[in-house]
Amino acid sequence: MNPKKISLFFLLSGFVFLPPLFVNTPYAYIIRILGITGLYVVLALGLNLTLGLAGLFDLGFMAFYAIGAYTSAILSIHGWNFWAATAVAVAVTVFVRFLLGASVLRLRGDYLAIATLGFGEMTRIFFNNCDSLTNGPKGLPAVGQSMGLVQIYHFTFTDNLHFYYLILATAILGAVFSMRLENSRIGRAWTAIREDEIAAELTGVAVTKFKILAFSVSAVFAAVAGSIFVHWENFVTPESFTFWESVLVVSMIVVGGMTSIAGAVTGALLISALPQILQVVLGGTFIHYRYLIFGVALVLVIIFRPQGLVPSSRRQLELQRIED
Amino acid sequence: MFVQQLINGLALGSIYALIALGYTLVYGILLMVNFAHSEIFMLGAFFALGALSLSWVSGLPAFMQLLLALLLAMFASAVTGALIERVAYKPLRHASRLAPLISAIGVSIFLQNLVFLFVTNQSVPFPRIVPLWHLELGNSQISSLQILVIAVSFLLMGFLRFFIQKTSLGKAMRATAGDRMMAEFSGIPTERIISLAFLIGGALGGAAALLNGMYYGSIKYNMGFLVGIKAFTAAVLGGIGNVTGAVLGGLLIGILESLGAGYIPGGSEWKDIFSFAVLILVLLVRPEGLLGERVSEKV
Numbered sequence: 360m361n362p363k364k365i366s367l368f369f370l371l372s373g374f375v376f377l378p379p380l381f382v383n384t385p386y387a388y389i390i391r392i393l394g395i396t397g398l399y400v401v402l403a404l405g406l407n408l409t410l411g412l413a414g415l416f417d418l419g420f421m422a423f424y425a426i427g428a429y430t431s432a433i434l435s436i437h438g439w440n441f442w443a444a445t446a447v448a449v450a451v452t453v454f455v456r457f458l459l460g461a462s463v464l465r466l467r468g469d470y471l472a473i474a475t476l477g478f479g480e481m482t483r484i485f486f487n488n489c490d491s492l493t494n495g496p497k498g499l500p501a502v503g504q505s506m507g508l509v510q511i512y513h514f515t516f517t518d519n520l521h522f523y524y525l526i527l528a529t530a531i532l533g534a535v536f537s538m539r540l541e542n543s544r545i546g547r548a549w550t551a552i553r554e555d556e557i558a559a560e561l562t563g564v565a566v567t568k569f570k571i572l573a574f575s576v577s578a579v580f581a582a583v584a585g586s587i588f589v590h591w592e593n594f595v596t597p598e599s600f601t602f603w604e605s606v607l608v609v610s611m612i613v614v615g616g617m618t619s620i621a622g623a624v625t626g627a628l629l630i631s632a633l634p635q636i637l638q639v640v641l642g643g644t645f646i647h648y649r650y651l652i653f654g655v656a657l658v659l660v661i662i663f664r665p666q667g668l669v670p671s672s673r674r675q676l677e678l679q680r681i682e683d
Numbered sequence: 684m685f686v687q688q689l690i691n692g693l694a695l696g697s698i699y700a701l702i703a704l705g706y707t708l709v710y711g712i713l714l715m716v717n718f719a720h721s722e723i724f725m726l727g728a729f730f731a732l733g734a735l736s737l738s739w740v741s742g743l744p745a746f747m748q749l750l751l752a753l754l755l756a757m758f759a760s761a762v763t764g765a766l767i768e769r770v771a772y773k774p775l776r777h778a779s780r781l782a783p784l785i786s787a788i789g790v791s792i793f794l795q796n797l798v799f800l801f802v803t804n805q806s807v808p809f810p811r812i813v814p815l816w817h818l819e820l821g822n823s824q825i826s827s828l829q830i831l832v833i834a835v836s837f838l839l840m841g842f843l844r845f846f847i848q849k850t851s852l853g854k855a856m857r858a859t860a861g862d863r864m865m866a867e868f869s870g871i872p873t874e875r876i877i878s879l880a881f882l883i884g885g886a887l888g889g890a891a892a893l894l895n896g897m898y899y900g901s902i903k904y905n906m907g908f909l910v911g912i913k914a915f916t917a918a919v920l921g922g923i924g925n926v927t928g929a930v931l932g933g934l935l936i937g938i939l940e941s942l943g944a945g946y947i948p949g950g951s952e953w954k955d956i957f958s959f960a961v962l963i964l965v966l967l968v969r970p971e972g973l974l975g976e977r978v979s980e981k982v
Contacts (some may be wrong), residue, residue, distance in 0.1 A: 416781050462967055468780050469716045473915060474966050477959040480912070484956050602908070606788060613785055647800060654793030661786045662774045 371531075378523055388639065390519045394591070396632040397526035398584045403611045403623040404533045405580025410609065411618040412546060413573035414553030415464065416472040418605055419479025423578045425600035427452045427585030429486060432499045432506065432595050441509040445586040452582035453575050460574035464567065479605055486597040498596030499589075509590050522591040529587065530624075533580055537620050540576070549573055550618075603650070607631075610653055614660050616667025625669045687823035688945040689938060694829040694898065696937020697836035701891035702914035703921070703929040704843065705764070705884030711860040711924035712880050715772070715780070718787035721911020722794035723764050723885050727892030728809070728902040729802060731756035735810055749812050753835070756889040764885025765878050773874075791907075798904040806903040809896035832894045839890055840930055843883070847926060856880065860924065909955060913940070916962040922975025931973060936961065 378390050402424060409415045427448045434444035463474045486493045494501045509516040509525070516522055540546050548569045551559035560566045589595045607630060615626025634649040660667065702724055709717040734740060734755035740748055771786045813831060817824040847853035858866040859876040867873045895910070896902050917936040921928025936958060944954040965972065 414781075416784065463963070466966055466970060469784055470919075470966055470970060472781075472784060473716060473912075473919075474963050477912070477916075477962045481956050481959045481963075484953070484959075488953060603792075606792065609785070609788070648796075650792050651796040651800060654789045654791070654796060657789030657792070658771050658786050661778075661782050661789070662771075665778060665782060 374527060379520060382520060389636070390523050392632055392635045394519060394523040394526050396627055397523065397530050398588055399608065399611065399627040399631040400530045400624050401533050401580050401584040402608050403627045404537050404620065405577040406608050407612055407618070407620065407623040408537065408540065408577040409573050410612055411623065412541060412553065413549040413570060415570060415573060416468050417475045418472045418609065419475035420581060420608055421600040421605040422479040422482035423452050423456055423581035424585045425482055425486060425597070426455055427582030428589045428595050429493060429499070431586035432589045433492070435507040435590065436500050436504045438507065440507055441590055445583060448586045449579055449582040453578045456578035457571065457575045460571045464570045464574060476602065479602060483597050483600050496596060498594055506590060506593050522587070526587060529583060534620055534624065541620070545569065545572065610657055614656060614667060616670040619667065619669055619671035622667045622669040622671065684945065686821065688941045690823060690825050690829060692938030692941035693934065694832045695941060696934035697833050698891050698895050698898070699914045699917045699937050700930045700933025701836050701839065701887045702910065703917040703933045704926065705888045706915050706918040707923055707926060707929040708880045708884045710918070712863070712877055715783045716915070718784060719767055719790040719794065720884065720888060721907035722791050723760050724888040724892050724910060725798065725904065725907035726763055726794060727756050727760035727889035728896045728906065729798060730759040730889060731893040731896055732807065732809060732902065745813055753890060753893055756893045757886040760889025760892065761882040761886040764881040764888070768878060768881040795904055795907070802904065804904060806901045809900055809902050811897055811900065828898055832898055835890065835894060839887060843926065852879065913958045916958050919962065919972055920965050922972025925972065925974045928972055928974035
């Protein structure tokens, strides 16, 4: 085993074995923070496929988190079990994202960013106004309704720790899936598109097809995270899916290192978990300043360290070659 | 009713048009979406309010107050715009196209939270300055504020048009937008022209902010986002990079929004969806906009 694998092994064991130690201590909140961070990791891994690998700038990713969450919540309220509801939520979300992708993906980078931003806001306004389906700003489940439980055989997920493990498993699965994709023919096609679309087209990469594929696959991550989120929280309102949430996920990838899977995870930990833990440790009004700091961090990273904090090895090689 | 909505839309559209010009001027030269422009507009509103609350301004007659607030807001917004360019975009001139966009989002988050944390997180009343009266036009009426908004906007747009078409600086600007490298070779200081585009864009944004504040009577730290998106839609609709197009797009979006809110049942609740829907539709059907040229991808 090389040192990289060993450190990864210890890191993973830490995430598996340490959180239970916090149960029934004053630090129990850490489990919840880690769970939320895990959801962001899943989202960041999903967006990394479009933004990082294929280089498609998406500013409305939260819309798909929302579609996944709402579909799953509505089905769950109508008596579906968690797994079936999640499967349908994934199907619906991927389908919507496929439709959007098929129509907007021929736009240039910055236009695509604005179009997805527009779609993201439209989705939120739709969920906010469509009272009969989503109970509007009051959120789901409405009074008198309840969500289904999450069960495997006869085991029911009830507390934060249970959901933490569910999320951890999802995140690991997502990371492995991403890694396999990145090193496949598909991943190489995405990289080619990101680096030079015209050159990719000329060497025989079906650019539009692969772009739509990247776009659609990333929706799986968003939908699964959304479904887990509503079942854990037992509540969903349109306010959880604002434009700024989409920006947060983009920041995670940029700060962590575009295209890098380790970067997406690092970015999520830094941007989601760190401020919340610092808030508890430092206390006071620290949390209010966090967006201010993100804004500055985003500008600084893109100017001084465009490859991010944990760049992918391929990206690092490319950048070094340019500097030499 | 129709004429009334048209008048409302025209006033609204003039404000969008002024902001859209800021997007289009920058895009024309740098081919980048200045995402932070909406926050320059928001800051402009706070600059204008600050100017109006200066003790030596508030004692003056209404006309002088208006003029001073307009000039101060335009000046401060122009400087902000140019400053943002210098700090956040200039170092990225040779980076990938997405880099300045990400940087702009960073600036946007920063500015919004700056006002949220250090000025106020509440909505603040904005003085109307001029007396309010209405002019009857058949069944509909036009308010003094609407006349003012439309008049000031068109005056500024007239100035801009004169500047771009008739002055040598304007000519240099058009040359830079046409082909930056060629302009540089012909001795045009293109970096200064870029700064100038941000100055003018910022100034127009500041003017729009004052008019918008007077028209709606309140301002808030997050007001830039939605207005910014609509103005950007206007710029894209008209053909981004095209100055006449931005004005046309702004007026169209304003009129469309008021007609939608007036005629579609429950329209006011959904009115913010219209501009997003229009944006996506335009991008799909005619991405080069109404007056834009179709540019083929350069290898």
